[in-house]
Amino acid sequence: MTILITNATLLPCTKDMPVVENGYVQIEGDAIKAVGAGPPPAVEGAEIVDAGGDVVMPGMVNPHCHMAMTLFRGLGEDVDDRLFRYVLPMERKFVTPKMVEVGTRLAALELIEAGVTTVADMYYYETEVGRVVDEAGFRGVVGQTIADFDPPDHASIDAGFALTEELVAEFSGHDRVIPSIAPHAPYSTDIAVMNRVARWADDHPDVPVQIHLAEMTSEMEWCEKHHRMTPVEVVEKAGLLRKGLICAHCLYLSGGDIEKMAAAEVCVAHNARSNAKAGRGIAPVEALRAAGIPVGVATDGPMSGNTLDLFSQFGPVSMFQKLLGKSRKPMPAREVIRMATIEGARVLGLDKKIGSLEPDKKADLIRIDLSAPRTQPAYDVYATLVFAVIAVDVRDMMVAGRWLMRGREVLTVERKKALRDALQIATAFKAEMARIDSQA
Ligand SMILES: [Zn+2]
Structure with missing residues (x-):
């Protein structure tokens, strides 16, 4: 045809x-x-x-998001401790394979309507995410989270690896769904666990690794206190700072960190709007790209950034670098679109397959x-x-x-059903928030 x-x-x-x-x-x-x-x-x-x-x-590439978190969109907005007050307890209570399926399907609708054809996702029960991506017809790097904080889908690290193995078994060789492993962050995934991920990744060279990195001041303090290192150095010590590592955020980087990242050939997913909404800071995108590190435009989860569409990121991506440079020149529009397409594809190791319109590409x-x-x-x-x-x-x-x-x-997602299922879960979330507030 x-x-x-x-x-x-x-x-x-x-x-x-x-x-x-x-x-x-x-x-x-x-x-x-x-x-x-x-x-x-x-x-x-x-x-x-x-x-x-x-x-x-x-089609655009969103190299860092948590699709199922559409169900948390705007929840506890402007509450400084919402992560510990609402989100973590509610995730523990409500995150099930079904919730992940419903939240991801709502995300699928939003992504398709916004022209995002490829995403990298990090969440729980990621096999469910892969199934929704498959059914909705777009492309996804689906990352099973591995973390020490007793996440909703794995009570032990062994169980986390077992979920990853299941994910890989279901999707290996799939054209559009690429299984991935996602050690959460240097402060939430012990150095020994990250090292185990590194060794596992050595045996699974086709499985991309994703991590949150250098995202907040508390993470910088934690790494300094426990390791006397920067987060980048902690990841390096764990043996995980390697070619193709997809690093989300990367706000707080020393010159030495950037050199190490460039030498290791890692990639960065930049989440301008989510970082700004949390009052965290601005990633040094111009410096990263000048060092030869590919940077993609990402949204982060819709709880943090409210949307999964890249158009709402473009203004901030460009303007924040102009503010940092105190000039109109940094981050021209052409470069923003490059980051949202071919460079984003490079971040995910997919630039031979997608990201530009050229013969033989998908x-x-x-x-x-x-x-x-x-x-x-x-x-x-x-x-x-x-x-x-x-x-x-x-x-x-x-x-x-x-x-x-x-x-x-x-054409590939039942719109009414997707919305109805999502709102049903949102009703339960609202009731739980009211219960938490009544106990405070
Ligand atoms: Zn994230």
Whole structure:
């Protein structure tokens, strides 16, 4: 089956980040066959999609989130100790395979509607997450959390590894669902446990490793107190600072930390909005990228950042670096879109497969309508995407040659049921919060 998308403002997100006017994309099966300008080749029986000048670009990559936490979106907003007051006790009480399934399905709807075709997730009962990703048709690096704080799905580290093994057994070789292991953070996963993860990863070179790193001052103090080291040094000591490690946050880094990260070839998921909402700080994105470290645009969980869509991150990603540099120049719009596509794919080790529109890559793409008054005129389409477009402007989205959304209608997730199931759980959460508050 051939699909020809024609008459597009094409952003292939290749090396120089060009804008191709009157562009076309030829899709054969799950892959891109050709990309170019002008009239497309004539292919008999092809489905022709006239984009009418809309932007067509690679599907976006969100390299750090906790999808099931959609159910916690905005819960306990502005309460400084909400993590210990509400979230951890409620996770212990309510996180079940079913809750993870329902929360992830709500996330799937949101991600598809926002043009995110690939995510990296870290949560509990991650096999459930993988199943929802599979069914909804997008791409996911699904990371089973391993932690020492008695998380809801594993009472022991052995049990955490057993869950990881199950995840790997179910999805190894899957084209779109990539099993991953996620030691939570240096302060919550003992150095010996991180070392065990490192050894396990040596035996499973195709399984990406994700971790939260250098995210908050309490983590810096903890690492200093217990190890007299920075979090990056603790991870290095555990043998985990290695090629392809997906490090979320990375706010507090010394020059030495950045050198170590670059030498080890780790990657970074930048969560500008979530970090800002918690009053934590700004990751040194320009310094990381200058050191050759790939950085992707991520959302973090919807409890912390409220959304899973990348458009709501773009403004902060650009503006925070401009604030740090006290200049208009840092983090130009083109670079933000590069980070959200091909560089994000590199963060997840998937840049040979996705992230740009080029022959032989998987056909993961989105179409964005720029006809809304708030997006016109569009002198620089990259600036329009970063500062003016919002998620509802995404019109169509395709993963591996399959339409997941057309004309804003999501084709692979039952919208009404997904919302109804989520709101049912939210009602129980509300009652529990009231109970906690009444006891305070
Ligand atoms: Zn996170």
